[in-house]
Amino acid sequence: MSSTTASTTGTTSTWDKVKHFLASNGALVGLVGLCILLFIATPVFLTGPNLLNVGIQAATVAIMAFGMTFVIVAAGIDLSVGSMAALAGMVSAYTFATSGWPGPIALIAGLLAGGLIGAVNGFANAYFRLPSFIATLAMLSIARGLTLVISQGLPLSTPESVNFLGSSLGPVPMPIVVMILAGAAAAFILRYTAIGRSMYAIGGNMEAARLAGIPVKKIQVTVFALSGLFSALAGMVLAGRLNTASPQAATGYELDAIAAVVIGGASLAGGVGKITGTVVGALLLAVIRNGLNILNVSSFWQQVVIGVVIAVAVGMDVMRRNEASH
Amino acid sequence: MSSTTASTTGTTSTWDKVKHFLASNGALVGLVGLCILLFIATPVFLTGPNLLNVGIQAATVAIMAFGMTFVIVAAGIDLSVGSMAALAGMVSAYTFATSGWPGPIALIAGLLAGGLIGAVNGFANAYFRLPSFIATLAMLSIARGLTLVISQGLPLSTPESVNFLGSSLGPVPMPIVVMILAGAAAAFILRYTAIGRSMYAIGGNMEAARLAGIPVKKIQVTVFALSGLFSALAGMVLAGRLNTASPQAATGYELDAIAAVVIGGASLAGGVGKITGTVVGALLLAVIRNGLNILNVSSFWQQVVIGVVIAVAVGMDVMRRNEASH
Amino acid sequence: NRDGGASGSDSTADSKATGAKVVLAVSTMNNPFFVTLRDGAVAEAEAKGISLDVSDAQNDASTQSNQLANAQAIGAKAVIVNPVDSDAVVPAVQRLVSASIPIIAVDRGVTGVEVASFISSDNVAGGRQAAEALAKAMGEKGKVLILQGVPGTSASRERGQGFAEGIKAFSDIQVVGQQTANFDRTQGLNVTSNLMQAHPDVTGIFAENDEMALGAIQALGAKAGKDVMVFGFDGTPDAMEAIQDGRMVGSIAQEPAELGKLAVDQAVNAINGDPVDETVPVPVTTVTKDNVAEFLQ
Amino acid sequence: MTTVALENVSKSFGPVKVIEDVSFTVEPGTVHVLLGENGAGKSTLIKMIAGIHQPDTGRVLLNGEPVTLTDPRAAERHGIATIHQELNLVPSLSVAENVLLGRLPTKRGLIDSRAMRQQAQKALDRIGLKVRLDRRVGELGIAQQQLIEIAKALSIDASVLILDEPTAALSSTETDQLFEIMETLKERGVAMIFISHHLDELPRIGDNVSVLRDGKCVAVVPASTEEAELVRLMVGRSIEDQFPRRRGTLGETLLEVSDLNSAGTLSNISFSVRAGEVLGIAGLVGAGRSEVLRAIAGADSYDSGTVIVDGTKVPPGRIPRAIAAGLGLVPEDRKAQGLVLGATVAENIGLATLFRRARAGLADLRGQRESAQRISEQLRIQMHSVDQQVKNLSGGNQQKVVFGRWSLANSRVMLLDEPTRGVDVGAKVEIYQLINEVTENGGAVVMVSSELPEVLAMSDRIAVMSGGQITGELDASTATQDSVMTLAVKNVDDTSEETA
């Protein structure tokens, strides 16, 4: 192998890169396969407007799942993302409606609320040593309750600044733009910052991280605060698409967000996970739903099919990885 | 310490046992505390009928959580318990309605359906190496879809044999009886059978268990099959209480079941967990909801309070355990 | 272009609509009410020879928004929407309207948008009717419990609001507790059991849907219909049976199948360019033992 | 130049007093050795200097000034670097990131990956470790991981360096390299604390030795003190024979391995072992010795070849079948592979026989407890009771628990992978006695070890491996360290581990 000529090495290395990319973004194969199947089944699937549709539909879960990626890489779990998203949207709408603050300030207030709630999760996890499952399960309930209390159960109109995030700028849908920017930011944090790298260290071996002088607790708080912030952003996109902050928004999204991250190759045991994988996971979920809709699969069978596709997509990835390791 | 006289040793040892029981059933302290608070707030809480109420309401989640305890002890997770419960009830009602099988056979058919679906989870986890989170998330969707397909979305009447499980035998509510029997069976399996003991070994260190010749994969299949079976039983109790198998029954119960197990002192990392703890966890959840109902707390605030109580109960347990280890 | 493809082949009265694709976006299929609504629509679509795609938003406003976007992508000629949330559905509907796809709203409206047709039964009015009927059954005095639906949903809000307005008229009736049971039968059972502990002297229960009402009568056991009057909402088959048996005193029947049928009719009219009724009120009927026979098939 | 000292420190965990009134001083440029049996308190002692534990009473002094080291970071700020006994690496991260864990070089808040690679490469070069910087640490063998752990500590420019059993997982070549580095650090005036169970290493690198027994310092002696005297101070009695191998007559062939091949790791492995015999397997780190044992035991599958145990053919990758045929594997990493740390002694001993002894599906819990009791007495496992969690036992006693499991399972062929790694001299002799008992009862032993004296003295025959092959077999009575090493470096054309 060391005897290959320079030129061959050159091509090999590009090909190797492709192979490596595929190998480390396993669900991508599943996603592409699914898209091909859907295209065969119905040509509508591959039209530009429909693909934009899929992108828009993936955006909310994807943005939440970026935050969730931090949490899962650091060996935690965050069940409160959906509730935090709803709360953040509601805070924006409420402050805008009652305080008369300008829209952008209301938007920022909502985002901060998400970050703050997330930090509370992190605090409970790091300093009060509540398992993250319990801390965020409690917050799932608390944040949803607060949303209802604030809104008195009524949907509220969101300010223009929030609606902008859900609208289209000419032909370009803002949710996709926000997803791309948020994904880039998340990938950047995970890959290039010291905090991002320590998330992997904490998730991979918390004791080693602690002994190496990494401020584990502070980073745990940061991780959950980031998850809150990204959830809040997702909540803004969601509310923006509907021009409305609804007290029931994003109910149950936690499972979708976690699924996106895990389908993307992360391990719930921590230490492993990538933003590119998470994007693929979120797209996979959106494509499945979009495809089943277009094919008019009965809503009862739809759930069966969704489950099977998730299992098969992840299963293929697992098998491929096992083969690669032989 | 070795110099204590025989008589003192005697008393110490009983007291030690009590202390040990409390220490290893931490959430019990939280449960008792909560009960006292509720009693102070409203004397109705501690009346016999209300306590039976709480017991009945805890039963469904508790029975599911027994199965979940196996799974979590063996370092897995089962998100499909609610869906399996609904499917099992529906299978009973449907076979009874369409095949004309006698009620008890329909009941058994439902239970077997649960066990089978659980075994599929286990198979996907052990042999196809799907992370249990993904395998059971897929099954959450698949089993619910199948339930809807079978029922065409409409509730069906359940046979007498199922209704019996939800009824009262004189003053004795059957759900509580079933819970106690199921709990005893689960505790027996975990404590006294080879399979139960190996669940702890697998959850504690899967590689060590494998190298010691424990048939890890087979036991994983068993664990999930048991979870399916217990969920199915829970589904029967649920359907029996309503005399109806509803396609939407037990939606979202997975979080409650997991919470009961974790509140009861199990670790999601595996290797730790007890049925007595799980019972306490399930009772705690039921008591909170019952108490808030009785106190007529606004439904908006209720969710906030539930979250806070869960966090505080588990938090107290964590703190107490940390102190004990100092 | 799109219209051109569908026309031409046939020239009978329903020519344009025959074979045309119509999407029915339902808020949730987790509730027998909407299942019945769908069945009514599907039957009518078959009769009229149109192809009806049904999507289920599982009570999630943004899923519904996705599904409405998908409807446009697959070239629907008309869209029947049963909004999860009247406010949240607005942007998605506006996109369809600007693509000149006729919209028929069913059961719930679309706030501030002029849809081609709105077919509804009035939840607030239904709540008021429920209050009156329940009060009558209770002898216009006593204590009442309210089982609320999923907090924050429009159905829960409107029915609750109507009931509250209606019950005010009866000064001897006192609402002693209102708790959510999330439109779920099991929770209806649990919450009622709990509330009866605190308020054993209650003589009336209003549930914001029949599922919770059926849970409540299960909790009451023999007391149901004798000591405690339970009133539901929706008029599902199970509830009708319970009314017949006397375990439930009544429900507000909305004739969901009729809603679905009328929606399809309006959609066909819109596609054919025939006149469309802007609003089609479907009466809500107070069902009690007196008139339940009419509703039982 | 820092002088580090402990002054009358004591430390308890709960009611158990682990360190009692210990003092010592380490001058710059010297190596202070801590010696003691497993569980004597050596690691606990150094953890008080590393900022992990705080003494209950007494003080830590740096240059005569008392300091409070609240966490590992504080210790590092004072120039104290520690190589802990347990590997503290992140398996999913690269070699480079592990070497610089917690100290990644940054530029404007971002990781400076070029500086990171340079610094990491420098650290690896220093200890002569040749692995690619971007390999995931989880893929490396335990010895290489240990070397990375060392590189990690050395890359901190420390004035105090603590080494807690750094040589336990190393073979002699790497140990030599480590000692060379320690010599240069001595010249630079670094104060070092060194812990090892290999007594022969003490005079080579140490200056003074503090001997701990049950948490108390029983003597401070120069490192040149005779081994026998050190042993006596340590265990409170003298040990006549450090390698008490009792050879007997050989019986029929119990284990026959022919032509084992596994792509990338093993080629043409053949050997046989007879009843009453100990076959030692020697070789350098990464030679594939562990892979041989794992393949035989069914832990890993292989491509071709046969394994016959006591006349029964064992199929590849079937652990329960291998165990039923009489094989027992004592794996190299007892914590990760050998023990369920949270479970009790009895449960760990009874793990392999859990199903075999079960009646009607019920575990024979009473029988398990009684057998565990009997076996831990036989093996002299030190513990409060068989209901104690194994994680609270000392390393040597943990190893005996794994032994005990196979003893209970009546395994006739024992596969031992580094059976005395991290085990104190006293316990080592006891493990050797266990090996003797196996062979005297008609069993056979295959022992992989990186400690040449151990292999030479305890084996009857020695197979030497290199690059996944057996490069030769020697009779133990005539073999020497040199003859083994010659075979161990034969045909090492291993290019798989090039530097990046």
Ligand SMILES: Nc1ncnc2c1ncn2[C@@H]1O[C@H](COP(=O)(O)OP(=O)(O)OP(=O)(O)O)[C@@H](O)[C@H]1O
């Ligand atoms: N965190 C802890 N909690 C309770 N007991 C502990 C703790 N750490 C160590 N011990 C106990 O303290 C004693 C000394 O342990 P230590 O690890 O210092 O021994 P050691 O001399 O390093 O042994 P070895 O040679 O096996 O490494 C042991 O009995 C051990 O079980």
Ligand SMILES: Nc1ncnc2c1ncn2[C@@H]1O[C@H](COP(=O)(O)OP(=O)(O)OP(=O)(O)O)[C@@H](O)[C@H]1O
């Ligand atoms: N999980 C793994 N993935 C990739 N390579 C591995 C893995 N485990 C071991 N290796 C490599 O396989 C080769 C053989 O390792 P093995 O552990 O068998 O060596 P050994 O002779 O037992 O030495 P040691 O003293 O390290 O145990 C080494 O190059 C090692 O790095």
Ligand SMILES: [Mg+2]
């Ligand atoms: Mg030690």
Ligand SMILES: [Mg+2]
């Ligand atoms: Mg090895």
